Amino acid sequence: MKKNTVVRVHYTGTLPDTGEVFDSSEGRDPLTFLVGHGKMIPGFEEEMMGASLGERREFTLEAARAYGERDENAVMQIPRVAFDQLLASSGATLEVGMTLVAQMPHGPAPFLVVGLDEEIVTADFNHALAGKSLTFSVEIVELREATEEEIDHGHAHGPGGVEH
Ligand code: ZN
DSSP states (O other), rough: OOEEEEEEEEEEEEOTTOOOEEEEESOOOOOEEESSSSSSOOOHHHHHTTTTTTTTEEEEEGGGGOOOOOOOOGGEEEEEEGGHHHHHHHHHOOOTTOOOEEEEEEEEEEEEEEOSSSEEEEESOOOOEEEEEEEEEEEEEEEEEHHHHHHTSSOOOOOOOOOO
């Protein structure tokens, strides 16, 4: 595996403290990505560089090389009235612990509702895995050179990739 190859991997991600599985491709299609184009968290590619077809690697990434540290500035207070339209159209009720998606200028931004009162919703825009060390077990199940077009587009085509 090196820059500008397309790999398909089976992986299982666990939290090293508890052993809890937070994500896995088990029972699903393998994950496909173009290497070296920022498609994966940085440490994942770094740890897998040089791996060959069929190789399995296990590694633990500290938060800085995974989803980053938590940013307390990404916890925001939003007037509850801003959610009226969204809730009216979905029929949902605001609850602590629910995940909603805000439409931001740069695209959709998911957030977790961490607090609620009559006026204010406290929204946490941090990635759910921010601030956490993550352990991955990864096996390369397919490996090929990327096409010119894939490199140009910055993503993989074909099975598991972008279809267009
Ligand atoms: Zn494309």
